[in-house]
Amino acid sequence: MKEGIPVGVHAAKKNARQEKAVGLRDVARMAGVSTATVSRVLNAPERVSATLRERVAAASARLGWVPDGAARALATRRSGAVGAVFPTLSHGDFARAAEALQGELTKRGYALLLACSHYDPLQEQLLVRQFVERGVDAVVLVGNVHDPRTIELLERRNVPYVKTFNYDPEWRHHSVGPDNRRAMRDLTRYLLRLGHRRFGMIAQSVDHNDRAAARQQGVRDALSEEGLSVRPHHFVEGRWSISEGRAAFRQIIKKKPWPTAVICGNAYLAIGAVLEAMQRGIKLPRDMSIVGYDDIEMMQELPVPITTLRVRSDEVGRLAGDYVLARLGGHQPSTDLECAVEIIERSSSGPAPRGSPRKVLASVPKAKASAPDRGVGGRDR
Amino acid sequence: MKEGIPVGVHAAKKNARQEKAVGLRDVARMAGVSTATVSRVLNAPERVSATLRERVAAASARLGWVPDGAARALATRRSGAVGAVFPTLSHGDFARAAEALQGELTKRGYALLLACSHYDPLQEQLLVRQFVERGVDAVVLVGNVHDPRTIELLERRNVPYVKTFNYDPEWRHHSVGPDNRRAMRDLTRYLLRLGHRRFGMIAQSVDHNDRAAARQQGVRDALSEEGLSVRPHHFVEGRWSISEGRAAFRQIIKKKPWPTAVICGNAYLAIGAVLEAMQRGIKLPRDMSIVGYDDIEMMQELPVPITTLRVRSDEVGRLAGDYVLARLGGHQPSTDLECAVEIIERSSSGPAPRGSPRKVLASVPKAKASAPDRGVGGRDR
């Protein structure tokens, strides 16, 4: 700029821009104490005399001081933030887990950095890297399978992390969630006990999704115990929509004999299958049984309520938060990290129709996935 | 501790704990350049000669250096994070918006701090305060009504913010989203054009929810234009579940005459109402019309697909991100901030049944909420 511009304007502008944001030193000065004292009333009030504590509080309030997180993070080497990468938030279970996770973190003074990988391990790796650069104190991941670099980075930098939504006994000290495989095994066994011998499966795509893979495996586990398996043309993959569930179901019933039971990989596929069956006049459970995974309100409200596995996703989020915070505190958390899964029996499933290839087993015990007592009926609001 | 503890152990412990994390200075030393240069290759590579740039890159890679976000934030006075407070993530619309917001932010190098207020303005105020302390560069809020302290803090600290999900022409430079009021007015007019004169409403509770309030107001707007209103016993409030929708519907049809059209405040209430109607043998749209707000897949898959307003929640998130980033860049963003809303006409609605109090209007023009052309068919994946 040229000379001759009124100094007044110049000065005003500068002031407006700088506005010398109040800092801890200003509070200290106004309260007539040292910066250390101000810092203490914030971080260890019990170590400051009541008098000074109040003087500082007053000054802080008068100045409207807001401590600077970046500075604190730099000095303490802790950001007070936890990063989480979910595949998406469009699936209710992840959304609920994210919400519960954030609640747990906030309750303990932490904040949540959230991002979605869209089921892309590479994207996930990039996001985790971003998180680490941002200095997150811990990371929450979904699933047990990740880009090696993701894990390597976390381990090298010593950032505690936890894998969620697919509890695996093998990884028991890193993973929290339902045991997908066992849950599906139990659900399949339940159908076997009902006399079913011909199974269809509308599986969720296993593309970068080890939870879905575990669920498929669970079905296979149970079937092979009886020397059974799903015929290729009774096996269809879908992703996560009602319309895919419908299409898959049409595929499966293209030619007879139909399966007597169809197991779906998630709630929406199950809803689609049930709606399509209804529309075609197939009576559930008289003609066929259909079951799903995950319980959403819609499943119990449909004209034919759907039998399914209930997973407490909020519990997963809460426990994940609990776990990483415990690790941050230095404790190796003792609580078990498996979340209970429960079979919710509704009218979409029942005994295999007559004329089934083999005879029905005698007893149909009260179905309930075996799982530790913890988890259900937790202390969530 | 007492004397006599082996020095070796002590030293080892210290080493293990310190591990002298590599920093920018280490990279600089190894590359034989100054710290300034290292910083530059990160933030303004074009200002560094190719030679040095490569030397630095090599050193950085060899050391596995990860820049420290806190230090950078302190030095630049920018955290590169944006905070968002949603009422919850359990509602699909917020979840989708959050996901889109994060995508937009990540694309431009920002991170998202996410939290839920559970429709509690006080909680929101606390969370925003936490965000500000953490140094977020901008804040995304839902709705136009907030605790005064929330806004005051943001304004005093000069933190750009945006109000979402309830576009209000009055606040046009701060709010982005659908115009709930106008959208509902248009939807109601559509029903009026179909000849309906007796309306029921299953409204979403307006408790700390100005979006719901705006929607109710929109209905009233349109009705009063015709000198009509909803009778008290045809007005029920619910929150966000299918079962509440059912219960509300039962309430409304307790005694005749029934309304010929029932307007629901959200998708789940509408689904509940439709399911209950089906169950009671009420034929839609012959006996009655039911419409909702917000379009979720279920609505088109039910035996009676539901007429509703489609809101592009992902668009809301994307635009919100766009907006705050623009403000951060100093631009006053020029794009309009209203998101288009579209009436999706399905078979749950139709002409008023015969015997309606007044005669049907002549024309039923192609229904489409008037709204700017932008928004629909955006560039989302």
Add this chain to the structure above:
DNA sequence: TTGTAAGCGTTATCAC
């Protein structure tokens, strides 16, 4: 209990 002062790991302002 309180104060002094040395960092924390970058960026940014200067000179060169």
Add this chain to the structure above:
DNA sequence: GTGATAACGCTTACAA
């Protein structure tokens, strides 16, 4: 184009 060096705002030994 590159390098010293002083911030950035807070925490935390250590001293008093």
